[in-house]
């Protein structure tokens with residue numbers, strides 16, 4: 001794992017402030033080698049610090065923790081232009097970063113100081129094939145764009161559950177989605193990728209053409225090339241019954257039991273749930289409930305949750321576009337955020353309940369240490385949530401050819417995510433250190449109980465975490481082999497320092 005830890009990246013950033021300013025479209029003498037290399041062949045797509053495009057793109061990240069000072073922004077207008085740019089950067093031995101929707105909240109994962117920031121904003125393909133079974137999506141898009149486009153056709157897709165999240169990073173990480181029990185991960189629904197490789201060639205990866213690359217892109221992230229188009233299955237889903245059901249602190253035990261009950265027997269594949277605890281002055285328990293139906297409400301399987309009286313509920317029939325606009329209001333831009341991932345696994349209610357309880361108790365026992373260092377007025381959100389992934393989900397993945405994530409369909413996985421969002425960069429190191437320590441304690445406790453699994457979902461992972469060993473040794477080695485085959489000089493491991501590396 002080569003992502004620098006949040007702590008060390010924060011101090012590296014403090015030590016390194018790229019400061020030069022050049023008129024728009026021109027390079028100053030101290031511009032990085034990459035910006036120089038792109039200037040002659042691709043100057044019309046290259047933007048320097050004083051241009052409005054640079055200012056917009058350099059600020060277009062979800063979390064303040066991601067903001068850095070690239071030497072220039074390269075905004076290719078086509079795959080071919082991106083391919084020429086990659087050739088020029090490799091020729092110059094110059095460092096670059098790639099940003100899609102900018103939601104990987106890890107400093108340096110999608111941005112860079114001094115080097116070239118490549119942004120996907122002009123790769124805007126969004127079209128259905130003639131029978132509307134497949135959607136081609138360019139990496140500029142957020143899931144809100146996809147759902148808005150598809151809802152006019154009564155269709156949906158296996159993508160992000162919050163509208164603002166980016167398409168490329170999510171599909172390359174895996175893609176936890178509302179339809180998981182029907183179709184598997186979002187990446188399982190991708191039938192073809194268009195990819196710019198390190199040598200500047202543009203290839204298609206699908207079941208018959210470059211099938212090893214096709215498999216590796218399903219969870220292997222940015223280790224093999226830059227994806228310029230995803231062709232993915234559409235899902236007939238004109239409306240869904242969905243919303244957030246929130247209950248008060250007195251029901252937390254019952255709420256957690258409901259989560260374990262659901263996870264231990266996910267007998268209805270039209271369902272998806274995201275149970276979460278939200279500490280604050282009083283702790284709230286809130287669950288996203290999703291049912292893929294335009295005519296059935298309150299399905300039996302949700303009873304353990306919906307029997308608990310709600311203090312607020314948004315459950316109703318709506319399109320996925322409407323629902324992800326609703327959930328998208330939870331995304332606050334321009335603050336500081338960290339996610340941390342972890343997993344427990346089991347097969348019975350007892351094991352899954354024990355896993356949930358250990359994670360919950362350890363997290364809440366540690367919270368006073370955070371509150372003692374960060375004023376409550378500066379903490380905008382703390383959340384602990386659990387994502388159940390059961391047999392139907394993994395079997396749907398397998399039926400589509402499988403992915404690199406290495407999950408075993410005889411188990412139920414509960415992937416937990418710790419989320420802290422705060423105001424004020426002065427607290428960055430404190431929050432990062434608290435989360436690292438808390439995660440260590442949680443994983444220690446789940447290990448002792450025999451419930452720990454090494455899988456950390458990349459989409460929710462922090463920079464200090466390891467991803468690919470959690471896919472299993474065999475899958476990890478296969479990912480390394482594919483990376484070495486398609487990128488023998490390890491361009492995506494060396495010249496692109498950001499992101500989770502297979503080696």
Ligand SMILES: Cc1cc2nc3c(=O)[nH]c(=O)nc-3n(C[C@H](O)[C@H](O)[C@H](O)COP(=O)(O)OP(=O)(O)OC[C@H]3O[C@@H](n4cnc5c(N)ncnc54)[C@H](O)[C@@H]3O)c2cc1C
Pocket residue numbers: 062097098099100101102103104105109110120139159160161162165166167168169170171172173174175176177221222225226227228331458459460498499500
């Ligand atoms: C508020 C919020 C909600 C979320 N909800 C979900 C959810 O419902 N389900 C889920 O699975 N995950 C979810 N996530 C996690 C999400 O999947 C990751 O943050 C993901 O990285 C977002 O994709 P992006 O394009 O915005 O990321 P970026 O930060 O732009 O990119 C992530 C990584 O992918 C690389 N990359 C980007 N584009 C390309 C490309 N075209 N080719 C090669 N590499 C590329 C980048 O260099 C970077 O390393 C959520 C995250 C947030 C912040």
